[in-house]
Amino acid sequence: MKLLKSKKFWYSVVGVFVTLALAVVIFAGNYLVTYALYVDENGHIGSMGSDEYTGIQDTEAQKAYDEWVKDKHVSTWNLTSEDGLELSAQYYPNAKESHRYVLALHGYTVDHRDIMPAAYRFAEKGYHILAPDQRGRGASEGNYLGMGWLEKEDVKLWIDKLLQHDSQAQIILYGESMGAATLMMTVGDEIPQNVKALVEDCGYTSAYEMFADQLKERFGLPSFPFLPTANIIASMRAGYSFSNADAKSQLETATLPILFIHGSADDYVPTYMGVELYESYQGEKELLLIDNAGHGASSDIDPDTYYQHVFAFIDKYITK
8 A cells, every 4th residue: 555655646747747847848949939039119130139130230231331322312102911911121223224133031020121131232233123021020910930941932923023023023032041042942943944053142941950959059948848849839839840941842843043151150050950951952143252241141141252153143034
C-alpha cells in the first residue's frame, strides 16, 4: 500500500512538472510571435517597442536622395490584399519616357523610406520607381508581419498594378533584407514575363532559420522546443508558420536571373545565408560580397562597386 501511494505521489509530482514545463514553452512561443511579428495600433513591432526605426538615415545616400526628391512628383498608389488589407505604395515617375520600372521592397521593421536612398539610383538610369509599404508598415494595414510568405502575394498584386499602368513594362525587382526574401519567395511562384530580373540584398534563407539564429544570439536559447511551438502559434495567430516563409525552397522553382548581394560582416542575416542561396540557385545568377559591410550596409560601404555590379547585371535583361 505504501509503495502504491509513493508511486501516485511521484506521478503527481512529474505531472505538475510536465504541466509547468508545457506552460512555460507555450508562453515563450506566444511571446516570440508577439516579439517578432505583431504590429500594434501605433505601428510598433514587439521587438522594437517605442524605439521603432522610422527609415530615416543620416548617410550620404540619404542626403543625396533628399536632394533628388525635392522636385519630384510622387503619387500614392493603393490596392486591397487578398485577405482584405488596404496597402499603400509610393510611385516616382521618371521624367524620361520609358517602359523601365523597378519595384523596390524594404526590409523588416521599416517602411518604403528605407529603400529609397538605394532605389533612386534606378531613377538616374531612367527607371520609374514603385516603392510599397509592406503590410503592417508605413501606410499599409496589417497586424502581423508575414516574413515574406504573406507579402509575396501582395507583391504579385503590385506587379499586376504596374502592368495595368503600362502593359509594356519591363520590371526589375529590388529588395533588401526581408524585402529581398519576400521577392525570392515571389519569383518561385508564377509571375508575368514582364519581370526581367531580381536584385536581392542580404535576404535570408528562411524565417525559421533566421529566428533560430536570433533565438541563440539574443536570448541564448535553443530552437527546440521554443521555435516549433512558436511555429504552431504563428499558424493560429498570423495565418502562416515560420517554416512556410522559405526563400531557399521557393527558389527551387524560380527561373529569373538573380544577383545575390551580401555584406561579408553581416551578423544579423549571416553572410553564409547569402552564399547558400547563391550556391543552391539553379538559374542565371551572380554573387557580390562587399567586404566589411554589415547588414544592409553594402551600398553605403562601397557604392561604386555595388551599383556598377547592379546595373551591369540588369542591363543584360532590359531593352534600352
